Amino acid sequence: MNYPDISEVAKLSGVPASTLRYYEEKGLISSNGRRGLKRTFDSDIYEKLGLIALGRAAGFTLDEIAAMMSPDGPRIDRGRLTEKADELDEKIRQLTVMRDGLRHASACRAPSHMECPSFRRILRAATSGRIAPPANPAPGK
Missing domain, CATH: 1.10.1660.10 (Multidrug-efflux Transporter Regulator; Chain: A; Domain 2)
Structure with missing residues (x-):
C-alpha cells in the first residue's frame, strides 16, 4: 500500500x-x-x-x-455538541444585535451618534457585556 x-x-x-x-x-x-x-x-x-x-x-x-479523537475513530460527546450549538446560538444573537446596530448607526439621522437613542442602547449593551467582543485566539490554538 x-x-x-x-x-x-x-x-x-x-x-x-x-x-x-x-x-x-x-x-x-x-x-x-x-x-x-x-x-x-x-x-x-x-x-x-x-x-x-x-x-x-x-x-x-x-x-x-x-x-x-481515538484510534477507533472519533468519540464525539453529543451533549457537548448541544452545548456548542447553544454557544453558537448566543454568538449569532450577539452578532445580529451588532449588525442591526451598525446598520442603524450608518443610516441614523441624529446629528451625532451620541444623540441617537438606538446607538446609546447599543453602547449600554456593550458596556454591560451583553455584546461580547469577538474572541481572538492565538493562531493554531
Missing part, C-alpha cells in the same frame, strides 16, 4: 506540513511511519483533517478536538 507522505498530505489538504506536525504533537493525528525522512499517514488522514477543520469552524479548541 502506498501511504501518502507529509508533503503529499499538505499539498492535497491545504494544511501546511508544520501544522500537520503540530497536530501530531497535540495527538490529533498520528503518522504510521516514515518514507526516508518524511512522515507517512494512513489514507484516513484526510477524513481526520476534515473533522479537525469542522471542529475548528464550530469553535472547538484543538484540545477539545483531540479529546474527541
Whole structure:
C-alpha cells in the first residue's frame, strides 16, 4: 500500500506540513511511519483533517478536538455538541444585535451618534457585556 507522505498530505489538504506536525504533537493525528525522512499517514488522514477543520469552524479548541479523537475513530460527546450549538446560538444573537446596530448607526439621522437613542442602547449593551467582543485566539490554538 502506498501511504501518502507529509508533503503529499499538505499539498492535497491545504494544511501546511508544520501544522500537520503540530497536530501530531497535540495527538490529533498520528503518522504510521516514515518514507526516508518524511512522515507517512494512513489514507484516513484526510477524513481526520476534515473533522479537525469542522471542529475548528464550530469553535472547538484543538484540545477539545483531540479529546474527541481515538484510534477507533472519533468519540464525539453529543451533549457537548448541544452545548456548542447553544454557544453558537448566543454568538449569532450577539452578532445580529451588532449588525442591526451598525446598520442603524450608518443610516441614523441624529446629528451625532451620541444623540441617537438606538446607538446609546447599543453602547449600554456593550458596556454591560451583553455584546461580547469577538474572541481572538492565538493562531493554531
